[in-house]
Amino acid sequence: MVLLQLKSQFLDRLTPLYDAEEVARFFELLLNAFESKKRIDLALDPELETQQLPRWYQAMEALERFEPIQYIIGETEFFGLPFEVTPATLIPRPETEELVEWILKDANAASLSILEIGTGSGCIPITLAKQLPHAQVTSIDVSTEALAVATRNAKRNAVNVQFIHQSVLETEALETCFADQFFDVIVSNPPYVRHLEKHEIQPNVLEHEPHLALFVEDDDALLFYRHIGQLAQNHLKKGGKLYFEINQYLGKETVALLNQLGFQGIELRKDLFGNDRMIRCER
Ligand SMILES: C[S@@+](CC[C@H](N)C(=O)[O-])C[C@H]1O[C@@H](n2cnc3c(N)ncnc32)[C@H](O)[C@@H]1O
Structure with missing residues (x-):
């Protein structure tokens, strides 16, 4: 035809x-x-x-x-780099590019050790490894399917990232995994959408993107922030930085949690759509 x-x-x-x-x-x-x-x-x-x-x-x-075009094609672009995406991986968002940009603007040390939580397609750790060739980058996810995609994406983009299959919610196993390790930077875009916000989500996202990557319980929406904040208190170097992408409706609550956990210099930033979307703080 x-x-x-x-x-x-x-x-x-x-x-x-x-x-x-x-x-x-x-x-x-x-x-x-x-x-x-x-x-x-x-x-x-x-x-x-x-x-x-x-x-x-x-x-x-x-x-x-209403399948997302990125899944139909099997790939997308993030920070100018190509990434394979499958229904096991969240499709990287422009807001997350802004978070990565913030980290890159701050990163002046020649060799940083970076830990990312919640790999997905690998867009955050792979972009950081590409832009900071001397950094040592580690990334964990509970999804083996996502880790397999991220491993292929690292190869495709010719970077070295250590991927680990580990839940951030299993505190003991996590502590064993990172015993005696201290990072300059910890970053995460964890699941943060509450079920009560489901009605705002487009059908292409709700019916096709992985719920494991998106949703948290309404009555414990900051679950991941609490666990990652605790991990960062134990495994960030003094002065090391923690970066989060956050739920736009929970900016104040997330700042309060990080305050309570003992972080300093907490800064809440808006994304390009004007929503509270990311936080940086220091141990
Ligand atoms: C919002 S997605 C972020 C994916 C990717 N970093 C990005 O920004 O596009 C959250 C990721 O956290 C992972 N995840 C969910 N529960 C987890 C857990 N208990 N431990 C570690 N990772 C988890 C999901 O599999 C998913 O890949």
């Missing part, structure tokens, strides 16, 4: 479900992923035929089920 004809089918099927601009963007992303072509290629040669018709139909069906 000629690609221009396929495009008109694509637009007819998907514009009732999505913004027209978004549908056009999906088409271009798939054109690039499936056919290695750009929009201009179609303009230059209106007779171009698709080589991948079954894949296009599968993708249209997946988009009709």
